[in-house]
Amino acid sequence: MKEILREIGAIARALDSISNIEFKELDLTKGQYLYVIRICEHPGIIQEKVAELLKVDRTTASRAIQKLETKGFIEKRIEQGNKKNKLLFPTAKSMDIYPFLKREGEYSNARALEGFSNEEINCIHSLLTRVLHNIEIDWEEVKKGHKRQY
Numbered sequence: 001m002k003e004i005l006r007e008i009g010a011i012a013r014a015l016d017s018i019s020n021i022e023f024k025e026l027d028l029t030k031g032q033y034l035y036v037i038r039i040c041e042h043p044g045i046i047q048e049k050v051a052e053l054l055k056v057d058r059t060t061a062s063r064a065i066q067k068l069e070t071k072g073f074i075e076k077r078i079e080q081g082n083k084k085n086k087l088l089f090p091t092a093k094s095m096d097i098y099p100f101l102k103r104e105g106e107y108s109n110a111r112a113l114e115g116f117s118n119e120e121i122n123c124i125h126s127l128l129t130r131v132l133h134n135i136e137i138d139w140e141e142v143k144k145g146h147k148r149q150y
Contacts (some may be wrong), residue, residue, distance in 0.1 A: 006146065026100075027071055035050060035064050035065060036073055036074070036094050039088050039090050040076055046079075050088065065088065086127055
């Protein structure tokens with residue numbers, strides 16, 4: 001069987017490394033740009049949903065969000081009617097850089113798909129969506145403390 005996940009992992013790590021280098025001058029490090037993008041796209045989102053979107057555990061999300069708040073990229077507001085939930089909003093600082101972050105993502109996507117036909121792009125998207133769905137099933141179980149059976 002071909003080890004597809006190695007290729008997917010290599011692509012993800014390469015793009016993440018490129019972004020970390022390019023966004024360092026914006027004071028965004030170690031994937032923090034992903035949080036900024038999601039919070040800009042979903043103002044008022046709760047931390048748990050950000051973690052779910054990015055497929056990271058709550059502790060990792062909490063640390064990243066805390067750092068972004070300290071750096072002035074996001075602000076937390078208490079949800080009315082539910083003081084337990086803190087809603088996450090982008091600050092003007094995040095909104096100012098969001099178009100740049102978005103352009104980088106669009107460029108990387110276009111670069112990765114260079115030379116592919118629309119039919120091939122649709123096929124890749126469909127297949128990767130199926131792969132993600134399969135992995136999400138295990139991710140949800142492992143988050144609950146269950147072990148996978150190898």
